[in-house]
Amino acid sequence: MSPASPTLAAWELGQRLKEAREDHGLTGSDAAKVVGITQNYISNVEHGRRTIAEEKLRQLASVYELPPEELDELVALRKACEGRGWWARYSGIYSAELLRFFGYEHAAEEVRTYETILVSGLLQTESYARAIHRGDGANLRMSEVERRVAVRMQRKQRLLGTDPLRATILMGETSLRQQVGGTAVLLEQLRHLLDLIDECPDNLDLRIIPFTAGSHGAMGSSTFHVLTFPSSRLSRLAWQETAVAMDLVDDQARVAQYSASFEEAMTFALDRQDTADLIRETLKS
Incomplete structure (x- = not known):
């Protein structure tokens, strides 16, 4: 079971409230008027950006005619939202949106990068x-x-432990040769990649897209991640990073596009063994 995350609890609560509202045939504006809150408040709750007051949660549950057992589940989710993940300590140096990504990544079952x-x-x-x-x-x-x-080192801990994050990571061959920090730093990094491949055989699938690969749909795109969660109630999320902006994507049509681009890029990548061999060759060159 993936670790608990207040961020994911808030998103699941919001998703379930949104589904209940739509099942009841109400718009966000309709629901807001009935319980005396703003449409923006409803929107922020449904997108996991705000924790709803318990009184308002119970009022919405009444409007949506939710059964008592489901209300109990929603109240429990709301309680879980009040916790603080490790990433909350870094609110002074990271945006709220990036902190949300850390929270989602922490509780994810799988990430494809x-x-x-x-x-x-x-x-x-x-x-x-x-x-x-x-x-x-x-x-x-x-x-x-x-x-x-x-923060980087804390995030990395999800690859380890008894219930590790499953990670499929595609990297361009450039990443093995770009002199970040100089030769010594890069060589240490390459050796570390080989160590991780050995230490995480069941949950880390690292693939390199070689210089010899042909053109593909993801070529030229920025860094992106597709996250999958343990609960079947939760849809996948995507996260995109560029040099000047970051974007959390919950629109499922766009998430599907990222997923399709990833799948296509996978067909151009080396297999696991050839990836490890290329890293070893790069270390020697």
């Missing part, structure tokens, strides 16, 4: 992550750099 130039964040060493944050042009204080590195 496409990364072209850098080593994926979940696989980075401390030195590699530090070099990225020192060189991102943001002129960060060393204390903030170290906090950001700590």
